[in-house]
Amino acid sequence: MSDDERAVRSAQLLQAARQLFQVSQELPSVAAIAQAAGVAKGSVYLFFGSKEEIFIALLEDSFASLLAVIIPGVHGLTADPRAAAEDFSLLYAYALANVPELLPLAAMANSVLEKNLPVAKMLAFKERLASGLEAAAAALSAGQLGLHRMQAIDLLLRTWSLTLGLWQALDFPQELRPHLKVSPLDVFDRDFFVEVSDSVRVMWIGTLTG
Amino acid sequence: MSDDERAVRSAQLLQAARQLFQVSQELPSVAAIAQAAGVAKGSVYLFFGSKEEIFIALLEDSFASLLAVIIPGVHGLTADPRAAAEDFSLLYAYALANVPELLPLAAMANSVLEKNLPVAKMLAFKERLASGLEAAAAALSAGQLGLHRMQAIDLLLRTWSLTLGLWQALDFPQELRPHLKVSPLDVFDRDFFVEVSDSVRVMWIGTLTG
Amino acid sequence: MSDDERAVRSAQLLQAARQLFQVSQELPSVAAIAQAAGVAKGSVYLFFGSKEEIFIALLEDSFASLLAVIIPGVHGLTADPRAAAEDFSLLYAYALANVPELLPLAAMANSVLEKNLPVAKMLAFKERLASGLEAAAAALSAGQLGLHRMQAIDLLLRTWSLTLGLWQALDFPQELRPHLKVSPLDVFDRDFFVEVSDSVRVMWIGTLTG
Amino acid sequence: MSDDERAVRSAQLLQAARQLFQVSQELPSVAAIAQAAGVAKGSVYLFFGSKEEIFIALLEDSFASLLAVIIPGVHGLTADPRAAAEDFSLLYAYALANVPELLPLAAMANSVLEKNLPVAKMLAFKERLASGLEAAAAALSAGQLGLHRMQAIDLLLRTWSLTLGLWQALDFPQELRPHLKVSPLDVFDRDFFVEVSDSVRVMWIGTLTG
DNA sequence: AATGAATGAGTGTTCATTCAT
DNA sequence: AATGAATGAACACTCATTCAT
Numbered sequence: 001m002s003d004d005e006r007a008v009r010s011a012q013l014l015q016a017a018r019q020l021f022q023v024s025q026e027l028p029s030v031a032a033i034a035q036a037a038g039v040a041k042g043s044v045y046l047f048f049g050s051k052e053e054i055f056i057a058l059l060e061d062s063f064a065s066l067l068a069v070i071i072p073g074v075h076g077l078t079a080d081p082r083a084a085a086e087d088f089s090l091l092y093a094y095a096l097a098n099v100p101e102l103l104p105l106a107a108m109a110n111s112v113l114e115k116n117l118p119v120a121k122m123l124a125f126k127e128r129l130a131s132g133l134e135a136a137a138a139a140l141s142a143g144q145l146g147l148h149r150m151q152a153i154d155l156l157l158r159t160w161s162l163t164l165g166l167w168q169a170l171d172f173p174q175e176l177r178p179h180l181k182v183s184p185l186d187v188f189d190r191d192f193f194v195e196v197s198d199s200v201r202v203m204w205i206g207t208l209t210g
Numbered sequence: 211m212s213d214d215e216r217a218v219r220s221a222q223l224l225q226a227a228r229q230l231f232q233v234s235q236e237l238p239s240v241a242a243i244a245q246a247a248g249v250a251k252g253s254v255y256l257f258f259g260s261k262e263e264i265f266i267a268l269l270e271d272s273f274a275s276l277l278a279v280i281i282p283g284v285h286g287l288t289a290d291p292r293a294a295a296e297d298f299s300l301l302y303a304y305a306l307a308n309v310p311e312l313l314p315l316a317a318m319a320n321s322v323l324e325k326n327l328p329v330a331k332m333l334a335f336k337e338r339l340a341s342g343l344e345a346a347a348a349a350l351s352a353g354q355l356g357l358h359r360m361q362a363i364d365l366l367l368r369t370w371s372l373t374l375g376l377w378q379a380l381d382f383p384q385e386l387r388p389h390l391k392v393s394p395l396d397v398f399d400r401d402f403f404v405e406v407s408d409s410v411r412v413m414w415i416g417t418l419t420g
Numbered sequence: 421m422s423d424d425e426r427a428v429r430s431a432q433l434l435q436a437a438r439q440l441f442q443v444s445q446e447l448p449s450v451a452a453i454a455q456a457a458g459v460a461k462g463s464v465y466l467f468f469g470s471k472e473e474i475f476i477a478l479l480e481d482s483f484a485s486l487l488a489v490i491i492p493g494v495h496g497l498t499a500d501p502r503a504a505a506e507d508f509s510l511l512y513a514y515a516l517a518n519v520p521e522l523l524p525l526a527a528m529a530n531s532v533l534e535k536n537l538p539v540a541k542m543l544a545f546k547e548r549l550a551s552g553l554e555a556a557a558a559a560l561s562a563g564q565l566g567l568h569r570m571q572a573i574d575l576l577l578r579t580w581s582l583t584l585g586l587w588q589a590l591d592f593p594q595e596l597r598p599h600l601k602v603s604p605l606d607v608f609d610r611d612f613f614v615e616v617s618d619s620v621r622v623m624w625i626g627t628l629t630g
Numbered sequence: 631m632s633d634d635e636r637a638v639r640s641a642q643l644l645q646a647a648r649q650l651f652q653v654s655q656e657l658p659s660v661a662a663i664a665q666a667a668g669v670a671k672g673s674v675y676l677f678f679g680s681k682e683e684i685f686i687a688l689l690e691d692s693f694a695s696l697l698a699v700i701i702p703g704v705h706g707l708t709a710d711p712r713a714a715a716e717d718f719s720l721l722y723a724y725a726l727a728n729v730p731e732l733l734p735l736a737a738m739a740n741s742v743l744e745k746n747l748p749v750a751k752m753l754a755f756k757e758r759l760a761s762g763l764e765a766a767a768a769a770l771s772a773g774q775l776g777l778h779r780m781q782a783i784d785l786l787l788r789t790w791s792l793t794l795g796l797w798q799a800l801d802f803p804q805e806l807r808p809h810l811k812v813s814p815l816d817v818f819d820r821d822f823f824v825e826v827s828d829s830v831r832v833m834w835i836g837t838l839t840g
Numbered sequence: 841a842a843t844g845a846a847t848g849a850g851t852g853t854t855c856a857t858t859c860a861t
Numbered sequence: 862a863a864t865g866a867a868t869g870a871a872c873a874c875t876c877a878t879t880c881a882t
Contacts, residue, residue, distance in 0.1 A: 001845070026325070030873060040847045042875075051873065108321040110378050111314075115236075119385050123395075126386065130394035153397050158409045161375030162368065168320050169371050175329045176336065184340035185333075187363050199368045206416015211862070240856060250864045252858080261856060326856095421866070446745070450852060460868045462854080471852065528741040530798050531734075535656075536852095539805045543815075546806065550814035573817050578829045581795030582788065588740050589791050595749045596756065604760035605753075607783050619788045626836015631841070660877060670843045672879080681877060746877095 010047045013037045014058050022101050027055060027112065052117045056125050059109060062102040067132050069095035071139045079144035085204035093197040096163065103167040133157060145208060155207050162203060163196055170195060220257045223247045224268050232311050237265060237322065262327050265315060266335050269323065272312040277342050279305035281349045289354035295414035303407040306373065313377040343367060355418060365417050372413060373406055380405060430467045433457050434478050442521050447475060447532065472537050476545050479529060482522040487552050489515035491559045499564035505624035513617040516583065523587040553577060565628065575627050582623060583616055590615060640677045643667045644688050652731050657685060657742065682747050686755050689739060692732040697762050699725035701769045709774035715834035723827040726793065733797040763787060775838060785837050792833060793826055800825060 001009075016037035020028035030051050034041045048054045073091045077084040096102065105113075114122055137152035147155065170192050172180060180189040226246035230238035240261050244251045258264045283301040287294040306312065315323075324332060347362035357365065380402050382390060390399040421429075436457035440448035450471050454461045468474045493511040497504040516522065525533075534542055557572035567575065590612050592600060600609040646666035650658035660681050664671045678684045703721045707714040726732065735743075744752060767782035777785065800822050802810060810819040 029871085041849095041873090042847055043845080045874070046845070104321075107317070107378075110381055111318040111322055114383065122383070123386060123389055126382070126398070127394055130397050133397060134394055154409075157379060157397070158372065158376070158412075161379050161409075162372045163375065164378060165371030165373065165375030166368070168316075168374060169367060171320055172336070173324065173332070176333060179333055184337055184344055187340050187343060187367070188336070199364075199371075202368075202416050202420055203372075203413055205420050206412050210412060210415050210419075239854090244865095251856090252864055252866095253862080255857070256862070449850090461852090462869060463867055465853070466866070524741075527737070527798075530801055531738040531742055534803065542803070543806060543809055546802070546818070547814055550817050553817060554814055574829075577799060577817070578792065578796070578832075581799045581829075582792045583795065584798060585791030585793065585795030586788070588736075588794060589787060591740055592756070593744065593752070596753060599753055604757055604764055607760050607763060607787070608756070619784075619791075622788075622836050622840060623792075623833055625840050626832050629840075630832060630835050659875090664844095671877090672843055672845095673841080675878070676841075 006047065010057070013039075013044060013047055013054065014061055017054050017058055018062075018101055021055075021058070021105065025104055027051070027108070030054075049118075049121070050116060052113050052115065053121060055105060055108075055113050056117065056121070058101070059105045059113065060125065060128060062099040062105065063129065063132060065099045066095050066102060067136055069098070071136050074136060074140040075143050077140075077143045077145055079146070081145070081208035082205055084145055085201045085208060088204060089197040089201035092159070092163075092200055093193040096196065097193055103164060104171070106164055107168050107171075133160075147208075151207075155204065158203060158207075159200055162199055166196055166199065167192060216257065219249075220267070223249070223254060223257055223264065224271060227264050227268055228272075228311055231265075231268070231315065235314055237261070237318070240264075259328070259331065260326055262323050262325065263331060265318070265323050266327065266331070268311070269315045269319060270335065270338060272309045272315065273339065273342060275309045276305050276312060277346055279308070281346050284346060284350040285353050287350075287353045287355055289356070291355070291418035292415060294355055295411045295418060298414060299407045299411035302369070302373075302410055303403040306406065307403055313374060314381070316374055317378050317381075343370075357418075361417075365414065368413060368417075369410055372409055376406055376409065377402060426467065430477070433459075433464060433467055433474065434481055437474050437478055438482075438521055441475075441478070441525065445524055447471070447528070450474075469538075469541070470536060472533050472535065473541060475525060475528075475533050476537065476541070478521070479525045479533065480545065480548060482519040482525065483549065483552060485519045486515050486522060487556055489518070491556050494556060494560040495563050497560075497563045497565055499566070501565070501628035502625060504565055505621045505628060508624060509617040509621035512579070512583075512620055513613040516616065517613055523584060524591070526584055527588050527591075553580075567628075571627075575624065578623060578627075579620055582619055586616055586619065587612060636677065639669075640687070643669070643674060643677055643684065644691060647684050647688050648692075648731055651685075651688070651735065655734055657681070657738070660684075679748070679751065680746060682743050682745065683751060685735060685738075685743050686747065686751070688731070689735045689743065690755065690758060692729045692735065693759065693762060695729045696725050696732060697766055699728070701766050704766060704770040705773050707770075707773045707775055709776070711775065711838035712835055714775055715831045715838060718834060719827045719831035722789070722793075722830055723823040726826065727823055733794060734801070736794055737798050737801075763790075777838075781837075785834065788833065788837075789830055792829055796826055796829065797822060 013033060017028065017033045020032055020036055028036075030044055031041050033054065034044050037044075044054070048057065070092065073095075074088065077087060117125075133153060133156055136156050137149060140152040140156065141147045141149050170188055170190055172188065176185075179185050223243060227238065227243045230242055230246055238246075240254055241251050243264065244254050247254075254264070258267065280302065283305075284298065287297060327335075343363060343366055346366050347359055350362040350366065351357045351359050380398055380400055382398065386395075389395050433453060437448065437453045440452055440456055448456075450464055451461050453474065454464050457464075464474070468477065490512065493515075494508065497507060537545075553573060553576055556576050557569060560572040560576065561567045561569050590608055590610060592608065596605075599605050643663060647658060647663045650662055650666055658666075660674055661671050663684065664674050667674075674684070678687065700722065703725075704718065707717060747755075763783060763786055766786050767779060770782040770786065771777045771779050800818055800820055802818065806815075809815050
């Protein structure tokens with residue numbers, strides 16, 4: 001089987017896993033993924049070493065999608081800190097909205113996905129994350145904002161952390177949504193993307209003008 | 211059984227759960243908690259409706275411990291934004307270090323703990339979180355920084371989100387630690403508390419002076 | 421649960437396992453054993469650590485049954501070697517016939533049962549086998565044949581080995597039985613118990629008179 | 631494909647299976663055998679009908695190797711029973727040592743290999759074993775010991791049975807070996823080949839002089 | 841003939857929870 | 862109130878075998 005074909009098949013499985021995950025917000029069983037992808041259970045293991053590897057791959061894939069939007073974006077930011085912060089925060093929220101499974105998946109990474117993952121796989125995963133972060137930081141520091149590499153890394157790491165944390169703070173299961181209108185839960189009644197955008201903008205302004 | 215007695219027994223179970231969780235970084239089994247607390251397995255269910263409720267209660271308890279330090283702290287902050295940001299960020303990191311199980315537990319909340327939790331319990335849990343946030347915000351806005359209630363809530367919510375996200379980004383399983391010294395993982399080789407402190411200070415300065 | 425109760429329940433499970441094994445000549449599934457014993461699958465694990473442990477226990481139990489007949493028998497053997505060999509060989513074949521699952525199970529010990537068994541359990545198992553052998557050897561050397569302990573051990577170990585090997589050589593699946601009448605398979609067309617008895621008698625005579 | 635070619639390829643597969651089995655003492659997977667033989671997995675099934683057939687063939691092959699040494703040996707035995715027994719027992723142990731996979735494989739025959747084997751194949755296998763036994767018996771009875779055909783068959787069948795049983799009684803997994811020095815396991819702490827040689831000699835003497 | 845991608849049956853084990861005592 | 866024996870649902874993974882190419 002050629003590498004291309006493998007990539008196609010893997011992507012199909014990932015797509016099946018993505019859809020199931022988006023619906024249930026839980027890790028679907030391998031049987032469910034296989035069925036959704038129209039292959040036999042055993043075939044899943046031709047492409048992924050374990051169930052966890054599937055979702056780690058999905059997480060990476062989604063993260064890469066995010067970066068694919070972010071990297072050109074940060075590279076083209078203006079030299080004006082406030083305008084740059086504004087532009088980035090909007091672009092960022094928009095990019096996040098396009099990979100809806102990213103944050104729920106990332107929120108499971110530490111507690112669920114990394115269990116049962118061989119050290120080597122986990123290392124490789126984390127290294128690719130780090131490289132992605134580096135790449136984005138490189139693009140950011142190559143722009144007109146005059147950030148050094150380390151400053152760019154710090155800013156992006158904190159941006160991502162804030163995002164992930166906000167998602168967890170503001171994500172409410174469907175059944176709780178109606179109650180968000182009533183005090184005291186109304187403090188959490190925010191549109192996630194607006195909140196991300198706002199808080200990221202503030203953080204960037206603070207960093208760039210501080 | 212009197213309410214006081216119930217409270218004592220619940221606290222003993224929580225303490226057992228806390229210790230086991232701190233050691234293993236995984237949700238201990240109900241059997242393990244019962245044994246550690248010196249009671250029979252079935253007795254756990256006289257105090258908690260499910261395994262998840264134990265850890266939700268533990269999370270709340272730990273969160274309350276954090277607030278117990280934060281609330282007086284924010285109330286006494288100086289009017290000078292930079293000094294206030296500096297003081298808070300240090301106090302905050304210190305307070306976090308005193309409840310080491312808080313962040314690992316909070317990181318599991320969305321993906322693990324909230325499964326299997328009846329809506330009513332979950333609602334109550336979230337409401338108490340919201341109330342705690344409100345209380346801290348009240349203390350913060352009552353201080354000399356001149357923040358409105360909503361501004362205080364926003365700032366604290368973002369602070370907590372940033373913290374939780376950073377913890378997840380920087381937490382590495384023991385086996386991966388050695389590799390943190392080598393590129394590209396070295397971008398993650400930070401002391402969590404220093405990083406929290408720094409990033410929170412920047413966020414506060416940005417917010418207060420923005 | 422008292423030790424007595426545990427013993428009773430374990431024995432019921434063993435009995436269920438024994439019956440299923442005798443019928444199918446294959447290791448039944450845990451589910452099948454549980455069902456046959458009238459308990460839930462999980463309950464099996466209250467008494468046995470793994471599937472293999474069930475059958476190791478069954479093997480031990482059957483072996484103990486054999487020894488329970490053999491030990492008094494060897495103790496009372498006459499001083500006359502030929503008569504003793506004759507008496508023992510008959511008693512032995514009779515005793516074997518009373519634990520029909522013993523040899524099929526023993527034949528699986530090396531290749532199947534000992535897989536997946538923790539070293540400690542396996543050690544304990546082998547030690548009890550050794551002790552049983554020692555006990556029988558003690559009874560034999562205490563009799564009138566004038567055998568030393570080591571001679572008795574050797575003789576019994578060889579007797580058992582010959583038995584186990586003969587069983588494997590002469591055991592034929594049901595579907596092959598009809599073909600045993602036809603050359604060249606007719607060399608295997610022997611009654612196992614007669615063959616055991618004969619060959620053991622010869623071995624004993626050779627040893628005792630050699 | 632000519633019969634010769636088929637024979638060569640089969641032998642290569644058997645050799646691969648033999649080596650893998652000798653190393654792991656477990657039945658290697660078909661994939662492993664194919665890889666070790668340098669062919670594709672599916673190709674194995676051009677030569678063998680099932681995995682079990684491979685090992686049945688290997689067992690036959692190894693058994694034939696044993697016979698190839700034994701048959702000339704028994705033919706040339708002296709007329710003196712004790713000397714003959716001595717000579718045979720040494721030759722036999724030596725021959726066994728040259729086919730180290732034979733006994734582990736034979737020990738699996740009843741419980742593992744014969745599952746999943748079509749009756750016809752099994753019949754053919756058993757018939758060839760019987761023929762081999764007959765051939766050896768013929769050689770033995772043609773010698774100077776004056777044994778009848780049936781006596782020779784009996785003696786050889788019992789010799790083989792004793793050997794197989796002893797192997798199973800004395801074979802200990804690597805992890806248990808250290809414990810063999812300590813009572814009560816020390817009764818099993820024997821060199822297999824010495825034990826086989828001794829016990830076979832005794833059996834032969836008993837049979838030939840009885 | 842040779843391949844190797846695809847299959848899918850088969851099962852031991854855990855553990856939160858219940859409930860009779 | 863307290864126990865702990867009993868439950869049984871849930872599921873990843875392997876690997877012998879097939880068959881289209």
